[in-house]
Amino acid sequence: MIVALAGGVGGAKLAQGLALALPAGDLTVVANTADDFDLYGLRICPDLDTVLYTLAGLADPVQGWGIADDTFHTLGAIARYGREPWFRLGDQDFATHVLRTERLRQGATLTQVIAEFAAALGVQTRLLPMTDDPVATFVDTPEGRLGFQDYFVARRQADDVLGVVFAGADAARLPIGVAAAMAEAELIVICPSNPIVSIGPILAVPGLRQALLAARAPVVAVSPIVGGKALKGPADRMLATLGHEVSAAGVASLYAPDGLVDGLVIDVQDRALATRIESLGMRVLVTPTIMGGAEDRRRLAEETLGFGRTLATENPSAPLAAGEVGA
Amino acid sequence: MIVALAGGVGGAKLAQGLALALPAGDLTVVANTADDFDLYGLRICPDLDTVLYTLAGLADPVQGWGIADDTFHTLGAIARYGREPWFRLGDQDFATHVLRTERLRQGATLTQVIAEFAAALGVQTRLLPMTDDPVATFVDTPEGRLGFQDYFVARRQADDVLGVVFAGADAARLPIGVAAAMAEAELIVICPSNPIVSIGPILAVPGLRQALLAARAPVVAVSPIVGGKALKGPADRMLATLGHEVSAAGVASLYAPDGLVDGLVIDVQDRALATRIESLGMRVLVTPTIMGGAEDRRRLAEETLGFGRTLATENPSAPLAAGEVGA
Numbered sequence: 001m002i003v004a005l006a007g008g009v010g011g012a013k014l015a016q017g018l019a020l021a022l023p024a025g026d027l028t029v030v031a032n033t034a035d036d037f038d039l040y041g042l043r044i045c046p047d048l049d050t051v052l053y054t055l056a057g058l059a060d061p062v063q064g065w066g067i068a069d070d071t072f073h074t075l076g077a078i079a080r081y082g083r084e085p086w087f088r089l090g091d092q093d094f095a096t097h098v099l100r101t102e103r104l105r106q107g108a109t110l111t112q113v114i115a116e117f118a119a120a121l122g123v124q125t126r127l128l129p130m131t132d133d134p135v136a137t138f139v140d141t142p143e144g145r146l147g148f149q150d151y152f153v154a155r156r157q158a159d160d161v162l163g164v165v166f167a168g169a170d171a172a173r174l175p176i177g178v179a180a181a182m183a184e185a186e187l188i189v190i191c192p193s194n195p196i197v198s199i200g201p202i203l204a205v206p207g208l209r210q211a212l213l214a215a216r217a218p219v220v221a222v223s224p225i226v227g228g229k230a231l232k233g234p235a236d237r238m239l240a241t242l243g244h245e246v247s248a249a250g251v252a253s254l255y256a257p258d259g260l261v262d263g264l265v266i267d268v269q270d271r272a273l274a275t276r277i278e279s280l281g282m283r284v285l286v287t288p289t290i291m292g293g294a295e296d297r298r299r300l301a302e303e304t305l306g307f308g309r310t311l312a313t314e315n316p317s318a319p320l321a322a323g324e325v326g327a
Numbered sequence: 328m329i330v331a332l333a334g335g336v337g338g339a340k341l342a343q344g345l346a347l348a349l350p351a352g353d354l355t356v357v358a359n360t361a362d363d364f365d366l367y368g369l370r371i372c373p374d375l376d377t378v379l380y381t382l383a384g385l386a387d388p389v390q391g392w393g394i395a396d397d398t399f400h401t402l403g404a405i406a407r408y409g410r411e412p413w414f415r416l417g418d419q420d421f422a423t424h425v426l427r428t429e430r431l432r433q434g435a436t437l438t439q440v441i442a443e444f445a446a447a448l449g450v451q452t453r454l455l456p457m458t459d460d461p462v463a464t465f466v467d468t469p470e471g472r473l474g475f476q477d478y479f480v481a482r483r484q485a486d487d488v489l490g491v492v493f494a495g496a497d498a499a500r501l502p503i504g505v506a507a508a509m510a511e512a513e514l515i516v517i518c519p520s521n522p523i524v525s526i527g528p529i530l531a532v533p534g535l536r537q538a539l540l541a542a543r544a545p546v547v548a549v550s551p552i553v554g555g556k557a558l559k560g561p562a563d564r565m566l567a568t569l570g571h572e573v574s575a576a577g578v579a580s581l582y583a584p585d586g587l588v589d590g591l592v593i594d595v596q597d598r599a600l601a602t603r604i605e606s607l608g609m610r611v612l613v614t615p616t617i618m619g620g621a622e623d624r625r626r627l628a629e630e631t632l633g634f635g636r637t638l639a640t641e642n643p644s645a646p647l648a649a650g651e652v653g654a
Contacts, residue, residue: 041429071400077422081447091418095404098425102368120408 002305003181003217004189005130007032007198008047009064009232010224010291011191012054014304015125017297018189019055021305024124028181029055030208032193033110033129034137034166034201037149039087040078042097043104046149047198048114048129049096056121058092061293064232067092086154111175126181130202131172137197138165148197157234160241164196169204174211182211187308190221190261192289194235195254196242209260218262218311220304221255222289223248227269231290249273249280256280263311265289265304283311329632330508330544331516332457334359334525335374336391336559337551337618338518339381341631342452344624345516346382348632351451355508356382357535359520360437360456361464361493361528364476366414367405369424370431373476374525375441375456376423383448385419388620391559394419413481438502453508457529458499464524465492475524484561487568491523496531501538509538514635517548517588519616521562522581523569536587545589545638547631548582549616550575554596558617576600576607583607590638592616592631610638 002022006015006029015029032047046065053059053067060066070090079085089097096117103113109132118127137148141159151159182188193199203209212219225248230236236246244250248266252273255261264282266273267289274284285307291297329349333342333356342356359374373392380386380394387393397417406412416424423444430440436459445454464475468486478486509515520526530536539546552575557563563573571577575593579600582588591609593600594616601611612634618624 040425041432042425067404071398071418073398073418074401074421074425077394077419078426080419081422081426081444083426091398091400091421092404092407094401094418094421094425095408098367098369098401098421099405099408099410105368117408 001026001028001181001185002187002189003028003030003185004191005030005193005199005202006047006051006191007193008035008050011047011193011198012051012059012064013291013297014189014191014222014301015051016054016294017291017299017301018305019125020294020298021301025126028126028128028178028185030128030130030178030202032198032201033131034135034169034197034204035148035152037136037147039089039097040083042094042101044087044089044097045100045110045129048110048127049093051127052096052114052117052121052123055118055123055125055127058121066090087149088153109175128175128178130174130178130208131205132175133168133172135166135168135172135201135205137201138167139163139197140165152234157237161196161234161238162241164200164242166201166204169201170206172205174205174207179207179211182215182217185215185217186312187217187305188212188215188219189304189308190219190255192222192224192231194224194230194233194238195251196235196238203260209258212260213258218308219260220263220265220285220308220311221251221261222265222300222304223251223267223270225251225270226267226289247273249276252277252280252282256282263307265300265307283307283314328353328355328508328512329514329516330355330357330512331518332357332520332526332529333374333378333518334520335362335377338374338520338525339378339386339391340618340624341516341518341549341628342378343381343621344618344626344628345632346452347621347625348628352453355453355455355505355512357455357457357505357529359525359528360458361462361496361524361531362475362479364463364474366416366424367410369421369428371414371416371424372427372437372456375437375454376420378454379423379441379444379448379450382445382450382452382454385448393417414476415480436502455502455505457501457505457535458532459502460495460499462493462495462499462528462532464528465494466490466524467492479561484564488523488561488565489568491527491569493528493531496528497533499532501532501534506534506538509542509544512542512544513639514544514632515539515542515546516631516635517546517582519549519551519558521551521557521560521565522578523562523565530587536585539587540585545635546587547590547592547612547635547638548578548588549592549627549631550578550594550597552578553594553616574600576603579604579607579609583609590634592627592634610634610641
């Protein structure tokens with residue numbers, strides 16, 4: 001069993017690669033829900049849906065989110081009623097939000113709803129939200145505190161991020177099975193998602209970080225920063241304004257404390273950073289990490305799995321545990 | 328001021344004709360809400376929406392309900408999740424149901440929501456639901472009691488209707504302004520909608536029938552039965568299985584008790600029924616009543632308005648009031 005932690009597009013791509021590389025049912029993906037929000041009375045879960053659509057083979061291959069060839073007639077009609085169509089929801093995508101909202105109002109948990117959706121779409125990977133409880137990311141900017149989608153979509157990530165808050169995270173509970181899956185996993189993969197606002201909220205759910213540290217399996221992260229740039233989204237600018245180095249080494253320094261991560265996969269462009277990253281206490285795999293289609297995704301997944309196996313072999317009798325690592 | 332009572336497609340056509348024939352703002356339409364139901368967690372109001380779309384010039388010109396040139400991508404995606412797409416909701420139509428459900432959950436009344444929609448769509452007619460309270464039509468059939476949309480859409484009106492129940496009607500309240508509008512109206516028009524399940528529920532809201540009987544204005548109905556057939560829907564079969572004559576005279580006999588209606592507009596095909604209908608205590612206007620496009624609708628509306636004016640002139644000093652009419 002492999003457990004992957006994922007945000008949106010980049011995480012979904014590697015999750016798909018892992019699903020392709022592993023026997024059916026051997027993968028559990030835990031996705032960020034702190035970007036979730038309500039729009040037009042519907043519950044929208046951008047990262048979960050991106051992973052779901054990608055695993056189901058429905059995702060838009062160009063933009064990475066939404067459904068391929070989706071149309072926007074519903075949103076156009078919403079605009080006719082005078083409502084701003086600032087968040088681009090496609091007609092097929094609306095079906096997901098409508099049915100999810102119905103099921104949540106009926107009392108289902110998000111975990112149940114996503115399991116139902118995955119089953120209906122033939123997805124064999126176990127896809128779990130990081131929590132069924134409400135957690136919401138806010139970013140502090142020179143203009144004040146902004147809701148995540150206001151910052152991310154409405155204001156197009158134009159504001160400098162000076163701080164991040166995961167409201168509700170302290171009281172959030174891991175869904176049933178997440179801690180057990182991590183305890184039993186052979187490898188835990190942190191996908192190439194934004195370490196601040198995609199992986200950050202997952203790690204902020206009480207018990208998740210402890211489960212990572214206690215897991216006997218190696219923890220391998222894949223850097224979302226390549227050549228000093230985020231492959232997608234504002235991770236590079238966010239690292240800079242939060243005072244981190246904008247590089248795979250900056251990502252490594254975020255994951256280094258407590259020995260959280262045992263290995264980092266970095267791109268061939270960042271080969272020169274390998275020694276510095278290893279000095280932070282983790283092993284490094286250098287390989288092409290920019291994923292295009294399914295073949296790229298599968299290859300990176302296989303290399304990441306192989307890297308993880310090497311780490312497990314190197315250190316078979318000394319699994320990292322919370323008590324053993326320094327501050 | 329003119330007040331019209333309307334169900335779905337036929338009612339919407341005459342309502343549009345009246346809106347075209349009258350100065351802007353002089354028309355109030357009260358629409359049936361007993362067909363309303365919840366689907367996928369959304370509140371659907373078929374008759375109100377048909378009137379709204381028709382008045383806004385958005386309605387599908389062929390089928391009469393839904394939005395012209397609407398597409399069905401959302402419904403297709405709902406089916407992908409294993410849910411039966413038995414009720415045909417278009418992508419643009421979904422916008423109406425999503426936004427209505429949001430506003431109702433925020434605490435708005437249906438009256439408020441429809442007023443907001445009408446304003447956004449540039450509709451100058453005042454469109455009101457018959458009530459903001461829940462009323463639901465059930466039909467009794469040889470197969471048992473069926474919810475209205477189950478009978479009407481899912482089972483395609485194949486069951487014999489042996490009885491009709493408007494659940495909740497006893498406790499329903501007229502929206503603010505309906506009784507006053509009827510008291511002040513110059514004419515009240517009962518549109519050519521199904522007298523049993525479209526006009527019937529409106530008349531079942533406590534106070535509505537009394538307001539009709541007390542109004543100083545004449546009440547004119549337009550027969551939805553032409554040549555012994557319903558122009559649309561199951562009104563003809565429903566009249567038959569409920570023991571009524573399937574003709575304009577059958578419609579007249581439904582509206583005759585208590586002198587509810589002062590005049591009936593019947594089609595030229597039904598000219599021979601005029602004398603019998605007049606013997607029931609109402610005047611008759613014979614004219615082509617089958618409405619195609621806007622010109623037909625406006626002409627029938629103008630003739631109905633003229634007929635109403637004649638009735639008012641004939642009997643200016645003796646308005647019908649509840650106390651004056653026999654059982």
